[in-house]
Amino acid sequence: MTDAATSSTKAPSRIQQRNRILILDAALEVFSRHGYRGATLDQIAKQAGLSKPNILYYFGGKEDIHVTLLNQLMKAWLDPLKEMNPNGDPIKELLGYVHRKLDMALELPRESRLFANEILQGAPRMGPHLSADLKPLFDEQSRVISNWMDAGKIARCDPGHLLFSIWATTQHYADFAAQTEVLLPEDERRQDGASAYLDQLFTKLLTP
Amino acid sequence: MTDAATSSTKAPSRIQQRNRILILDAALEVFSRHGYRGATLDQIAKQAGLSKPNILYYFGGKEDIHVTLLNQLMKAWLDPLKEMNPNGDPIKELLGYVHRKLDMALELPRESRLFANEILQGAPRMGPHLSADLKPLFDEQSRVISNWMDAGKIARCDPGHLLFSIWATTQHYADFAAQTEVLLPEDERRQDGASAYLDQLFTKLLTP
DNA sequence: TCGTGTCTTTACCAAATGGTAAAAAAGTGA
DNA sequence: TCACTTTTTTACCATTTGGTAAAGACACGA
Numbered sequence: 001m002t003d004a005a006t007s008s009t010k011a012p013s014r015i016q017q018r019n020r021i022l023i024l025d026a027a028l029e030v031f032s033r034h035g036y037r038g039a040t041l042d043q044i045a046k047q048a049g050l051s052k053p054n055i056l057y058y059f060g061g062k063e064d065i066h067v068t069l070l071n072q073l074m075k076a077w078l079d080p081l082k083e084m085n086p087n088g089d090p091i092k093e094l095l096g097y098v099h100r101k102l103d104m105a106l107e108l109p110r111e112s113r114l115f116a117n118e119i120l121q122g123a124p125r126m127g128p129h130l131s132a133d134l135k136p137l138f139d140e141q142s143r144v145i146s147n148w149m150d151a152g153k154i155a156r157c158d159p160g161h162l163l164f165s166i167w168a169t170t171q172h173y174a175d176f177a178a179q180t181e182v183l184l185p186e187d188e189r190r191q192d193g194a195s196a197y198l199d200q201l202f203t204k205l206l207t208p
Numbered sequence: 209m210t211d212a213a214t215s216s217t218k219a220p221s222r223i224q225q226r227n228r229i230l231i232l233d234a235a236l237e238v239f240s241r242h243g244y245r246g247a248t249l250d251q252i253a254k255q256a257g258l259s260k261p262n263i264l265y266y267f268g269g270k271e272d273i274h275v276t277l278l279n280q281l282m283k284a285w286l287d288p289l290k291e292m293n294p295n296g297d298p299i300k301e302l303l304g305y306v307h308r309k310l311d312m313a314l315e316l317p318r319e320s321r322l323f324a325n326e327i328l329q330g331a332p333r334m335g336p337h338l339s340a341d342l343k344p345l346f347d348e349q350s351r352v353i354s355n356w357m358d359a360g361k362i363a364r365c366d367p368g369h370l371l372f373s374i375w376a377t378t379q380h381y382a383d384f385a386a387q388t389e390v391l392l393p394e395d396e397r398r399q400d401g402a403s404a405y406l407d408q409l410f411t412k413l414l415t416p
Numbered sequence: 417t418c419g420t421g422t423c424t425t426t427a428c429c430a431a432a433t434g435g436t437a438a439a440a441a442a443g444t445g446a
Numbered sequence: 447t448c449a450c451t452t453t454t455t456t457a458c459c460a461t462t463t464g465g466t467a468a469a470g471a472c473a474c475g476a
Contacts, residue, residue: 015422015423015473016422016423019423033328033329033330034243034245034246034329035242035243035245035246035325036246037242037243037245037246037247038242038243038244038245038246038329039245040462040463040464041463041464041465042462042463042464050424051424051425051426052463052464052465053424053425053426053465053466053467054423054424054425056464056465056466057422057423057424058423061464061465062463062464062465113328116324116328116383116384117243117328119383119384119386119387120241120321120324120325120328120383120384120386121241121242121246121386122241122386123386123387123390127386127390130386130387130390130391131390134387134390134391135390135391138391155412157405157408157409158401158404158405160391160392160396160401161401161402161405161406162405164377164380164381164384164388164402165377165380165405165406165409167380167384168376168377168379168380168384169372169373169376169377171376172372172373172375172376173372175324175327175328176324176327176328176372176375176376178327178328178329178330178331178335178338179327179331179338179342180372182331182335182338182339182342182343183338183342183343183346183368184368188368193366193368193369194369194372196366197365197366197369197370197373198369198373200365200413201365201373201409201413204363204412204413205408205409205412205413221443221452221453223443223452223453224452224453227453248432248433248434249433249434249435250432250433250434258454259454259455259456260433260434260435261435261436261437261454261455261456262453262454262455264434264435264436265452265453265454266453269434269435270433270434270435
């Protein structure tokens with residue numbers, strides 16, 4: 001057999017599991033910093049502590065690794081949005097989403113940067129995913145928000161742009177960390193600062 | 209003389225001016241899409257309609273082109289922030305800044321993406337600039353905003369995070385355009401949508 | 417302990433990449 | 447027109463990059 005990556009046949013061995021995780025973790029680090037074209041297999045190999053040919057034993061190639069990461073990412077990206085409950089308290093639901101997103105950005109900055117890099121480059125490998133997976137969910141949740149507004153439970157605003165602004169403000173703390181770290185003195189950089197501010201921002205917007 | 213880029217001696221010829229602009233414009237296109245490492249001189253040369261050695265006649269190298277772009281960018285980036293007038297009407301001044309930033313993002317998306325790429329990668333070439341140029345201005349304007357709050361002219365909130373959220377929401381429309389273009393149907397993608405929404409968002413936040 | 421399949425390394429490639437040398441071409445002023 | 451400078455092209459080069467072939471090393475059940 002030439003490729004351990006083909007999950008077609010049988011269960012992966014202990015070593016396979018460990019090394020695939022090692023590789024994906026290293027690749028996440030490198031891709032999220034340099035983008036697809038800027039990343040090299042040698043960097044990934046070094047970061048993973050494996051040789052380059054060994055990496056190509058587990059994955060079909062550079063693109064294969066990148067695609068695998070992007071697929072994993074898409075799931076983690078959509079889940080918090082799905083958790084919004086149409087029957088819950090609207091403001092609580094939306095603020096809950098804001099905080100979930102912020103926590104994700106702060107805890108998984110590499111994933112956030114990987115996503116940002118892909119979109120920055122025009123989403124060459126994730127365009128289809130966006131249309132097929134994100135778009136329907138986006139439309140659905142936009143309608144949920146719209147209904148809340150129709151019911152007078154939250155102030156009226158554009159639901160789409162509302163979601164954009166939630167994404168923008170939360171992911172900013174991961175994607176632009178290099179900037180915020182320069183601008184905010186270390187003692188002001190605690191999570192609660194951002195958390196409290198975003199709470200205030202969106203509470204004021206949504207309160208009727 | 210070996211390098212037309214050395215502005216040391218005398219005024220640049222018509223051809224020099226034209227070609228340097230051609231190259232920088234092409235480089236902006238390529239760097240903003242692929243980041244520093246992902247961009248190649250061949251791409252830039254092709255985009256500029258010049259040969260690679262010809263490009264290296266005008267610039268010392270890949271890094272030189274990139275640094276030149278980054279320096280130009282920093283100026284354009286700081287100017288809108290400088291325009292905030294401490295003696296003007298606070299809400300008007302801040303909303304004005306929001307709109308200036310949004311206009312910039314929509315009119316100069318490549319510049320915005322170049323900046324985003326650089327920060328995403330950890331600001332390896334712009335860190336010093338951030339500390340030396342952006343930080344003082346950031347601190348100064350934070351203080352101006354703080355004073356407005358002390359005077360009771362706008363609602364109290366964290367000035368630093370306020371600026372972050374302005375940057376995040378406005379630049380989102382440039383940096384994540386590939387995403388918004390998928391999510392928003394063409395007829396809803398007009399600038400006024402974003403403009404009106406951001407106006408509402410920050411007006412509500414700042415109104416005491 | 418042996419054999420069979422799994423994993424890793426060594427030694428390579430062809431193409432791409434940033435960059436250079438030097439000659440040819442094109443301007444330019446007298 | 448001629449000398450002189452500026453600009454562009456052609457022909458390279460060393461290194462890096464994604465990827466492969468094949469031989470070794472290793473694990474593990476019989």
